[in-house]
Structures are given as structure tokens and as C-alpha cells.
Amino acid sequence: MVYSFEDLKSSNNFFLLAGPCVIEGEDMALRIAEHIVNITDKLHIPYVFKGSYRKANRSRVDSFTGIGDEKALKILAKVHKTFDIPVVTDIHAVQEAEMAAEYVDMLQIPAFLCRQTDLLVAAAKTNKMVNVKKGQFLSPAAMRFVAEKVADAGNRQVLLTERGTTFGYQDLVVDYRGIPEMQRFGYPVILDVTHSLQQPNQQSGVTGGMPQLIETMAKAGVAAGVDGLFMETHENPSVAKSDGANMLRLDLIDDLLVKLVRIRQSIL
Numbered sequence: 001m002v003y004s005f006e007d008l009k010s011s012n013n014f015f016l017l018a019g020p021c022v023i024e025g026e027d028m029a030l031r032i033a034e035h036i037v038n039i040t041d042k043l044h045i046p047y048v049f050k051g052s053y054r055k056a057n058r059s060r061v062d063s064f065t066g067i068g069d070e071k072a073l074k075i076l077a078k079v080h081k082t083f084d085i086p087v088v089t090d091i092h093a094v095q096e097a098e099m100a101a102e103y104v105d106m107l108q109i110p111a112f113l114c115r116q117t118d119l120l121v122a123a124a125k126t127n128k129m130v131n132v133k134k135g136q137f138l139s140p141a142a143m144r145f146v147a148e149k150v151a152d153a154g155n156r157q158v159l160l161t162e163r164g165t166t167f168g169y170q171d172l173v174v175d176y177r178g179i180p181e182m183q184r185f186g187y188p189v190i191l192d193v194t195h196s197l198q199q200p201n202q203q204s205g206v207t208g209g210m211p212q213l214i215e216t217m218a219k220a221g222v223a224a225g226v227d228g229l230f231m232e233t234h235e236n237p238s239v240a241k242s243d244g245a246n247m248l249r250l251d252l253i254d255d256l257l258v259k260l261v262r263i264r265q266s267i268l
Helices: 005-010 026-043 069-083 094-101 117-124 140-152 178-183 211-223 250-267
Strands: 015-019 047-050 087-090 106-109 129-133 158-162 189-192 228-234
Touching: 015 026, 026 047, 026 069, 026 228, 026 250, 047 069, 069 087, 069 094, 094 106, 094 117, 106 117, 117 129, 117 140, 129 140, 140 158, 140 178, 158 178, 178 189, 189 211, 211 228, 211 250, 228 250
Parallel strands: 015 047, 015 228, 047 087, 087 106, 106 129, 129 158, 158 189, 189 228
Antiparallel strands: none
């Protein structure tokens, strides 16, 4: 079903944003969505399919950015229609908000852009749900002002995502105290499990990661009471065109979600 903001906010379970880092093709997107829909339906996890229609923030100019904006957005719309689920994608500039909103149910603001007022306001004015990732350089407390920019523009369908804080030049850490701190603002808080395990700024120009810690990171987030989880997943991360180093292999997601639901049930 297409979950609304209120559905996500009031769910007794955590909700899930998951899918490939970037849309690489229609068949691939539909296969991933179908796999995750099957397991989330069984576990009663509200599910939002995630896929970037274009990657604007890449370390190297020769990195893959997408298959074409309109083509990728139409694939996202097809996922929505085929499986009757909401879909989310990133936007990077003001003019992209209205364009992407024609195809998706939720707009996502990347962490590096979380303080860009014009971008936040443009996203808000589409009346879509707006998920803002916390900048690696911001404290959880500072995200209150980010959320207020969206709400003050007339849209209170705000979600905030923890995705790690810069630790040195090539690592990130998650301070789980930030989850209840951001929840106090009155908006659902998501833990971005896979991006929190990135190892940025590698000398090769390709971001590294620690996917072996995905289960540990996700378990800790659910135990801390997070409202939602964000995970990027791929059938074969080793050949993924973006962020393969920290993605979850698709065939591992079922077992992980079963464990996470058990943790959630134990803390209710």
C-alpha cells in the first residue's frame, strides 16, 4: 500500500526506505522492489522504495551519474504503480523539486545540502514528504532549524535522517544520542545504516565502506528507538555503479529484517 506520512509516523513497527543507490535500469529496480515488498509485507514493515534518479555528488568527474533524469524518474513512477508503494529520490537544486515531485512521493535532501534554504523551501512547496539527511558537519540539535525551514514553508511532512558525523578525514561515527534528541522536534527520525558506514575521501577517489557492520549498525538503531531505517541494497554490490562499497547484498535483507523486527517487538 502507499503509506502516507501519518502512516509512517504512527506505525508500531519501524518503517524502511531501501533500494539501490542509483537507478541503473528498469528490470533491476523492479526486481529489487519486488524482493523487498515480499519480505516487508510479511513482517508488516511500511516500505518506501529508494532510488536516486541522478547522482550529483560524486568524488570523480568520470563517475557514473545516471541513465537520464526522465528515464530514471519514469522507472521510479513504474515501481510506485506496479507495487503500490511510495518512492523517494534525491534532489540537488531548486528546479529539480517540482520536476521530481511529478513522479515520486517523497523528496530527499542530501546531507551536504541540508542547510540550503532555497532547496528546502522548494521541496516543501511540492507538498510531498521531505526527508532531510543530517549533514556530516551538523549536530543533531542544529537539525531543528533545518526542519523549521520546511515547516515554515507550509509543509510539516518532515523526516530527519542520521547518517553519521565526520570523524577525521576518512571515517564517520554515529552518536546514537542524536536519535532521541532529534525526535524531540516532533518529526520521525531515520537511521541511514549504509551511508553511516561509508569511508569517504579515499585516495582512489572512490568511497570505501564497511558493509560487514550493517547488521550491527541497524540493530543498534532499532534498539535506540529509531522510527525508520534507510538502507541501500543491490543484487551484486561489487558491480553497482555507485556506493557499492557500503551497500547490503539483496539476498541478506530478509534475515536482517527478521532480526530487526524481533528487537523492535522486544522494546515496545
